[in-house]
Amino acid sequence: MLIRDLPYADPGVPDVRSGRHFLLWLGRRQLRGQAKSLAWGTLHMASVASIPIAVGLAVQAVVDRSGGGLALAGALLALLGLGATVGDTMLHRTAVTNWITAAARVQQLLARRTAELGATLTQRVAAGEVVAVSTGDIEKIGWCVESVSRFSAALVVALSVCVGLVVYEPELGLLVAAGLLLLIAVVLPLLPRATRRADLQREKAGRATELAADTVAGLRVLRGIGGEELFLRRYRSASQEVRQAAVRTARMWALIEAVQVALPGLLLIAVVWHGTGLAMDGRITVGELTTVYGAVTFLLFPLRLVQEFAMAYSFSRPSAARAARVLGLRRSGDGAGVGDGAGGGEARSLENPAEGDLHDPAGGLLAPAGRLTAVVCGDPDEAGRLAARLGGHDPSAEEDPAEEEGERPDARERALPSVLLGGVPLDAVPLEKARAAVLVQDKDPVLLSGTLRELLDVPGSGRVSANEALAAAQCADVLDALAQGTPGLNGDPLEARITERGRSLSGGQRQRLALARSLVTDPPVLVLDEPTSAVDSHTEARIAGALRRVRAGRTTVVLASSPLLLDCADQVVLLQDGRVTAAGTHRGLLRDDPHYRAVVTRETDDELAEGTTHA
Known part of the structure; x- marks a missing residue:
């Protein structure tokens, strides 16, 4: 794979059992590139390693006053210089290509997993961790692969040079081999400690990044409650922990580097000392001593590369573990088999999803096709999990972080039964078809920067226009606010610009714009999680009536506890501990079910007990 051929048509299916397995999988996917780099690297280093031979021949030719020998040494030196130059240049090209293509593969995998999981991603892994993986961790992984x-x-x-020295000059060669073995024996025990310190540093850096990302995301709220100083102190503390861990890591690597400088230096002194004695005794020539000296000096270069690889691996392993953890998140099914033409009845149901009911076997929820169903949950977190399930994502399939370095069990073995749409399991439907059939609007929807027209330019049936959706979501005041913030609008409200994540708007205004976007999409099944929680009651009442009118004939599920929304629903379902405990109309449940009344009217436990006793 060349850089100009990116992106990959298919980045592959990664091995996410652990960070180590993920790195090995990346290496296997780049065998051709690694082989090219190995060949050019061998040419470069072999040329550099052979230069002492040419220098030794030149020195000996001078001693022997041989013009022919000196010319031969010069020609050999020129040839080796050419080989070293070409090898180094091509090694750099192929190594950087390996780095960039590996990073691009990981980026594509992360983008694909993020798109598959959608809003449920941040429910299963911290947003800061995703940011850390997609920025610094990708660089570390690419460095290791390169x-x-x-x-x-x-x-x-290096091994070839050691063997050659033993053959060329056994006495000095054995001295060099013994010195290298001593160096390895001293350095190897230090590497695990350096790796552990690097792991700790990366872990603390990841936590600091998560804290920074979460703080920035909630900056507006923090300013409102005066919590900026508290979070600033927390980030300062986390930053100092990262600094201290980095210093400890740097000290260990500095010690390793000092050992790699001191011991080879002592070895070089020993070789020169002993070699000089051999030369003075006439047992070796001056040219041979020069060759051995040059070979020992060259060995310092490969030792640096060994240290670099040890550092790259130690820094990339926790990064790869985090990437594997994110990439290991799955929908509760694999999307295979259904919707590809097999299974006639299921395929027909999938082609006409609006004709089928939405059914959650785990909790007993049944949303009839073409009706507006309201779901009341006492626990907001439970409502969020239900919304994710109704969209074909099962939060219960989240991987256990403790398993990141071991074999991962199949998440589907622990997942709840899939939600059914028209009798077809949603998690068995290909992702694009599931999303075309069911749209879930999260409780905290995200608005991307751009114009209002771009925000509402989403795939849809064409049945609901942008203006109709904005009117149904009661966005008149939102349009006025956006128009005031967009100079030179020329009278077209759809050209008004939205700031990043809609930060210039209030929470209620962002909710209404997100609702308008969902209505424009006009999916066969629309799931709304608290779509009006930040809206005043008068606006909420108008939205409830418009929602029922715009979504007529479409399946709509609203998770809410607002009486204004509940009163407009065709049926209302009460969920307790994940199970349906009551169903009916809002007014009927309000009259007959004390638990429903407690959730909707916010009755206390004492009031509920008193009402039950009187009943």
Whole structure:
């Protein structure tokens, strides 16, 4: 894969059992690129490693006053210089290509997983962790993949040089081999400690990034309650922890680097000392001593690459573990088999989803096709989980973070039964068809920056226009607010600009714009989680009537506890502990079911007990 061929047509299915497995999978996907880098790296380092031979021949030719020998040494030196230059240039090209293509593969995988999970992603993993994976962690993973080939070339050439020294000059060669073994014995025990410190640093840095992302996201609320200083102190504390961990990590790597400088330096002194004695005794020539000296000096270069790979792996392993954790999140099904032409009855139901009921076997909820169903949950978190399930995502399938370094059990073994649409399991439907059939509007919808026209330019049936949706969502005051903030509007309200995440708007205004966007989409099944929680009662009453009118003939499920919305529903369902305990009309349940009345009217436990006793 070349950089100009990106993006990948198919980035593949990653092995997310652990960070180590993920790195190995990335390496296997780039075998051709790694082989190219290994070949060019071997050429480069072999050329550099052979230069002492040419220098030794030149020195010996000068000692012997041989013009032919000096010319031969010069020609060999020029050839080796050319090989080193070409090898280094091509190694850099192929290694950077491996880095960029590996990072691009991970980015595509993350983008695909984010698109598949949608709003449920941040319910299962912190938004800050996703940011950390998609920025710094990708760079660390690419660095590790890129350094593999250079490390392999350095290892091959270093071993070859050691063997060559033993053959070329056994006494000095054995001294060099013994010195390298001593260096390995000293450095290797330090690497696990350095890796653990690097892991701790990355973990603390990830937490600080999550805290910063969450703080920025809630900055407006923090200013409103005067909590800026509290979160600033928290971030300062987290930042200092990261700094201290980084210093401890740097100290360990500095110690390793010092050892790698000191021990080879002592080895070089020992080789020169002993070699000089051998040369003075006439047991070796000056040219041979020069060759051995140059070879030992060259060995310092591969040792640096070994250290670099150790650092790259230690920093990338926790990054790969985080990426594997995010990529390991799945829908409760794999979307295979259904909707591809197999199973005649299921395929027909899928082609006409509006004709089927929406049914959740786990909780007993049944939303009849073409009707407006309101669901009352006493627990807001339970309502959020139900909304995700109705959209084909099962939050119960979340992976256990403790399993990130071991074998992951199949999430589907722990997931609840899938929601059925027209008798077809939603988690078995290909993702694009499931989303075309069911749209879930989250409790805190996100508005992207751009014009209002761009916000409402979403795939839809065409049955509901942008102006009709804005009117139904009671967005007249929102249009006025946006118009005031957009100079040179020229009378077209749809050209008004929305700031990032709609931060210039109030919570109720953002909710209404998101509702208008959902109404324009006009899906066969629309699930709304508290769509008017930040809206005043008068506006809410108008929205409730307009929602019933615009969604006539379509299946709509509203998770809410507002009497104004509940009174407009065709049926109201009460959920307690995830199970349907009552169903009927709002007024009938308000009259006959004390638990329903307690949730809707906000009765206390004492008032509920008193009412039950009187009944």
